[in-house]
């Protein structure tokens with residue numbers, strides 16, 4: 001495999017230095033149409049003052065910004081930075097997706113860092129990594145928090161919690177055999193300060209897949225109880241309503257996927273709504289893989305955003321992944337499941353379940369594909385603003401600090417050239433990304449879009 005674009009490494013070093021070193025000026029965005037992320041209507045003629053890392057003031061009255069750098073927002077739109085509540089950052093393991101538990105843990109920052117810049121370029125200012133190699137992901141997260149790398153905010157689970165021989169039971173996982181051994185594993189995990197745990201409640205066995213053991217309800221509850229005592233939220237991989245309901249009853253904080261295998265029962269939807277259990281949507285797991293069966297199944301890779309942030313080699317990997325999926329007939333299978341997934345997403349939305357945009361991918365542009373899928377399922381672009389932002393913060397338990405454009409919150413802000421409530425495509429009409437009060441200089445980002453010049 002060739003290694004193009006070696007010459008840009010000097011540029012990357014300069015950027016990284018500027019990022020870590022200089023405190024940027026305060027920012028005053030004037031006369032913009034604001035969607036604050038809380039689900040309310042557009043506020044026209046809004047002014048937003050960012051001081052340091054935080055939003056200092058939001059008002060339709062004039063704000064005096066002192067020496068703040070002024071951005072004229074006339075004709076433009078502001079919304080909070082997008083959150084992807086289910087990613088797996090690239091570089092934490094090697095091997096194809098088909099290798100499953102055989103994949104080898106890795107610590108490849110050269111792989112990870114360009115993808116992180118690509119998330120920002122796509123308007124994503126926070127990601128929750130829902131399962132990864134701990135020696136890779138936690139130091140990466142710590143460097144993000146220290147301002148050492150150009151990256152969206154990283155929240156991370158570390159290795160998933162499963163059982164020996166269970167789903168996700170690769171080398172980076174905690175395989176719980178009994179409570180003593182499990183508790184020791186959890187204590188070691190808590191010392192690394194995971195932002196939220198990721199548990200597995202998955203028996204497979206449907207659609208012809210091999211059945212596997214999973215955490216018992218009793219063990220599941222012990223883990224969620226212990227996590228709560230330690231102030232750590234929990235999320236769970238599920239696919240059947242049976243297991244999802246057990247997870248909800250046994251204290252899980254959030255779900256990493258919706259149930260996508262059958263039409264949901266009323267009682268289950270009500271349980272999710274009543275207990276305010278947020279669900280990461282991951283609809284493209286179905287809609288995208290179902291499309292892989294079509295002749296134009298990877299045409300999305302030609303779209304401007306994918307071209308801008310993914311190298312040719314990275315896009316080729318997606319094409320190979322598609323070929324592998326076709327070989328095992330997964331697109332046809334997922335076409336069947338897709339109907340349930342779409343209907344369930346809409347139904348949960350209608351019944352007041354908290355949905356948050358999650359992709360289960362490792363690249364920024366996929367969140368726009370996820371939002372388009374949710375839109376196609378019948379959720380309006382206007383409603384998707386909150387699903388793409390504040391609900392992600394709720395999922396991670398960080399809504400006091402993140403997820404909306406309100407005074408006191410961290411300044412993670414998108415300025416768009418077109419109205420996101422009018423058309424979901426406009427979430428991609430990105431003019432400016434501000435993360436942690438700092439404007440991201442797109443022209444200087446070490447990404448394919450800047451290599452082609």
Ligand SMILES: [Zn+2]
Pocket residue numbers: 086087088130131360
């Ligand atoms: Zn995942």
